Amino acid sequence: MNRRRLLIAALLAATTAAAPIPALAQSPDPASSYPNQLVRIVVPFSAGSMTDILARALAEKLTAKWKQQVIVENRSGIAGTANVAKAPADGHTIMLTSNGHAVISAMNRNLNFDPLNDFVGVTQVATMPSILVVPPDSPTRTLKDLVAAAKAKPGALNYSSAGLGSATNIAAELLRQTARFEIVHVPYKGMPDAQTAIMRSDAALGFTFFNVGGDLIQAGKMRAVAVTGATRMPQLPDVPTFAEAGLPDFAYDAWFGILMPAATPKPIVAKIAQDIAEAVQTPGMKERFASQGVELVSSSPATFDGVVRGDAERYAKLYPKNQGN
Template sequence: MSTPTHPFLSRVLKSALLGCFILGGSSVAMAADSDAPVQVVSNASTYRFIVGFGAGGIPDLGARLIAEKLAERQGVPAVVINRPGVGGTMAAQDVLAAPADGTTILSVTPAHATAPAIYREMRYDTLNDFAPVTLIGDGPALLVVPSDSAYATLEDLIDAARANPGGLDYSSAGVGSSTHFAAELLKQQADIDVLHIPYRGVSEALTEVMASRVDFTMAPYVAAVEYVKEGRVRALAVTSRERVEEMPDLPTAMEAGLPDYEWAFWYGLLVPAQTPDETVQRLHQETAAILRLPDVGGRLEEMGVTVSADSPEAFQQLLEAEYEKFKQIAEEANIVPE
């Protein structure tokens, strides 16, 4: 199975990957040589995947797919523990409190990089206290409106917002969530003033759109696509650089009037920074091989995730770029840390 990198990520990761190939030490290159199991931790009794969100989302489902195969290949149990709370920071703290031996793994989303922008007192350093294992992949957002909305295009929505500053509103999965930041970036690039109404998760944010109680939301593709197909919401744009095969008539935000707008929800795995480098590389090699399995990578792609299995070095570069991007969005949107 091929594992193409999403165009959004390819620009960020290109230099890191090129450096790895030049040095000849890329863990991606090593993993590509063979997908045979590689022992990660010789004396492991259990592998634990800690997810900072509830069951059912991509961070949870991705961790479960990988954990199941890791258990088979390593011959020891691998469990998934959901630890929702405070934007994923509770789960991150749990991972840092565990032994740095490669057996406790954090499943992350962009919320890991947005946390410093919205929480005044962080108990850890987002970039330096963790070691990247692999970027699992990413997927775009859909900008959706109620099925009975008067707005047929993104241009219609933007024109209405400009004509009535503060008169339109949007729902999000919560203050500081990726959906919040995605909409704030849209506001900044479209130069519009719309009201943010936070809810407790993507499901609630979408429910408010379906009930016509808000004007729009920016939802992960996988969370909204079925509602679009069922006619319960209407999609105005997708946030990838190219149109999605499943909806060939749906324009990108770039095509629909925002030439610089691009957004991706990404998913990855981290371990504590003190984990030995050799263990991190073996864990990357093993998880990358698992992601290439048709019943793992194929399932993720069915859920709208473009699988990448990129190297720890490339994932670190993405984290650093996203950290800076979210910091800038938060400053411009006046998102005040709690």
């Protein structure tokens, strides 16, 4: 009897040893079923802004591609950014923002989220040259004139911006730092008021973008002094670049890009980056935005993440007084 039991045990052991060990079940690629519900593109700016316009154009293209509804939600300011930081990291909440995101840490010390570590860069979407402008009756004709006037009377000239931490504020502060002069910042609530201040000579200078200021420049209500970027803008062929105007070290273009909660699976991040890259190349998209002075671009998640972090480090030096607020 004992011999029979031993024989059965030996046979079972041999059978078990010979049987192939089943492979561990592989977890499905999360990107293969993405998206499986409505996708939100949160824009931390008001409706009608360039960020909002870009988001709505992308939403239309992605809705068609994904066969899922993609909607745009305008949640202005830090509240909108915080909403995305705390959203489920499943890829169904996306944020389209501008390079103003890179100064949030420098501008605000007491945040309930981390503007860098709570997000992952997905892709850059667009870049837009900035235009330095002065009042139409300003004695300043060139960039050299402006720099000389600012250095002759430190703190006597003021500049208008669309608000503290806005793209136009960042541009002017970088100009101040690069040219090494002192000017006074007068923040307004949005571009219309900031441009009105320049047209009325309430501000000696400021920055704008072609999509919001081009008509005013061409109508003679503001005078363009210089444009950022490596080449002149086709819409303003007579306006020199900063390098041509004598300040080659000044470099600043506003960017727009996609960020998502940091824990979003990498395959989903990569899929969204690829699908957006295809969307911005579709017929009519590039031409539509080029007429507004906007260049549509794309980049890898790693590249764009590096841009955001690099700008955060660069811009932190512009706002040392605000970091204790």
